[in-house]
Amino acid sequence: MPRFSVPILALCLFAVTFAVNLQAPLYPAYVATSGLGATAATLAFAAYVAGLMPTLIFLGGLSDRIGRKVPLVCALLLSGGATLLLALSPGWVQLVIARVLLGAGTALATTSGTAYMTELMGEPRAKPAALVVTSATSLGFGGGALATGLSLMAQGPSFAPASFRLLLLAVPLLVLSCLALPRAWVPRRVSMLRLPVFPAGSAPYGIAIGLSWASTGMTIAVVPLLLDRQGLGAWSGPVIFLALFVGFLCQPLARRMSNPRALRLGLCLIPLGFAGLLAGAALQSIPLILLGTGLTSASSYGFTYLSALSEVSMLAPENRARATAGLFVYAYCGFSVPVIAAGGLADRIGVVPAMAVFFGVQLACLAGLVIAQRARQVRQVGTTHSGMTSGSSA
Template sequence: MTRRSNALKLAFALCMITTAVNLQAPLYEALAARDGLGVGATTLAFACYVAGIMPVLLGLNGLSERVGCKPLIIAALLLCLVATSLTLIVPGLVTLGAARFLLGIGTALTSAVAPTYMHRLLTGGDSSMATKYVTTSTAMGFGLGAAVTSLFIFHTPSITPPSLWLYLGAGVVALVAVSTLKNTAPNPNKCAMLRLPSYPPGTLGYGLAILLAWATVGLVIAILPSALHAHGLTAWSGFATFGICSCGVLFQPWARALRPAHSTVLGLVILPIAYTVIAWGAVQGMLVAVLVGTVAASSACYGFIYLGGLKGVLEIAKAASTQVSAGYFLMAYIGFSLPVITTGALIDAVGHVAALTIFGLALSMGAIITIGLLLISQARYSQHPSGISF
């Protein structure tokens, strides 16, 4: 019972950390309008999240082995509380960018230690249960904050809705809960702090797949609110964020049952179709299409591609799993930033319809190329199980 109680405390903390990340997502359009800025500026503020993640992902992924896991979870929660407080005190796109930078650092600290910490808290228990706790709590959090904010701005439109205050209270509760947990012992063998990403033969296809998947997620979070604004549907953008971030959990058991390449290819087939439904619904003001499309896209982004790709690179990695995981997530966060910024700039230049069409064409072409790489790699692996190319 104590093990499960500790696991639930950590799961709640992980959920609160990821809840903070998209808490302000339905406010992007209102903040940009208040500051007299366009979609391009919004996507730059959004991408500051990745600027916070990258230094930790690349340069500090050995920190937990020096100080233990608990201090990093506490630091992440504190960063989330500071970031949310900033957006309450000084609302605006510049503040949003600073807040998302802090949130990026917090998320990177969390992703580096959460699976290990959960497994250790459940010592003697089911290791697969630890993975489920982590994946479910974080996926739910990424969508939960946006959905709660949408609920509040439906009732009273505001750039500082009560959801931000509610989060501060819940975050403090999570901080107290984590403070009661035991820390993991630091590793007496000092490891290198800097572990550069690695891309062994066979991992390129998985990396490109997660890049495409998270580019779609980033577009829905950062750009969809401005498209829905033209139809008076901005308040629904939080539910779209919830759909694309959290509903993928429902498809993870199916993804686990498939071989990595098959799971990833299935996700790449679904993704362009789901994106087309989302984009058409946003341009036409068809809310049902947007929400259905985000759930379908989530099945690919956080179900088949995410789990299939990660499992695939880890199978290839063997002893170099840390560096290969870093390489996989580096590709993911490149997708989460650069394509979104580019599409935002295109919207300011040529409008939503043309920019979303260009993104869709690039996504479809990228998916076709990536499927080809994965199928070729899989065929070569079947013939030569000791090593694959690409």
């Protein structure tokens, strides 16, 4: 079993995140039953964060107390339960409930899974362990949407596509496999409710991942509605897959770079990606939408994601699960809040104008982050120079 421990854990993380966007190509169909327009899609999208954020905040370090496997098993069962609910009883209300369950499952899996992967691979391999986690979750987040999109193309309209059945068959097998994984953690006598930690120096990485994931949130929640209204709904699955898969392809390159350098490249790609996405939406151009989505993905799930997860993991080796929870608090605030606001705005002024407003706010936040970082570097240089001068005088 030890030889297969890392692949099995990666498969468990893949399955949990695979379920998250499994229903994304069906958003327009679910929304059509609600009569709420774009607001319905963003509310369902927000329900995911409503399940995820409390779990991150209050249970992000739970695995330090009860072990890594129980949270992972719970995450798998929540993902399977949410998918079964939508397969048996499709509807917008059920979508909201399912998204809450999926959010809780994702929070449990990513916090315990990141710490567990490092423990299985060994502390000296913390960065490769982060790469395995980001690769498995990036493929999962994008693979679910693609699988459903392809299933719908092959079998026609359905609220229970083959992709749903595939996950439901896999969950029991993965639960049994997870339970058979070796115990690699040392139990700690800590509180059951453990708040996230935010290590010193992690804020730029947290803010950057929040800004980049905001673009991905818009891609997943709003772009399918836009494509459906333009008669291009069949492209929803491939677009969402691309929004995450390109990032996966960039992760080996990001691994060879220092975390600060990978972060800088990720920040440069954020405005380029969303500018392409916005232009494609305005011109109804699939090539531009795909180009913008790919650039956004390179930042969100490539350079920014890996550098942030790796840096935070190394900044807090004694509190890795709670530090990961803290990072994902940043990430999912960016992933959800702008999307909810844009969804409400889209029903008033239209989807493309709402995306333009989002882009303006995103540019302002990026500029603020860059200015703050440069000011911090200047202060550090000044402090170092002052210290050296004082030493020379002495």
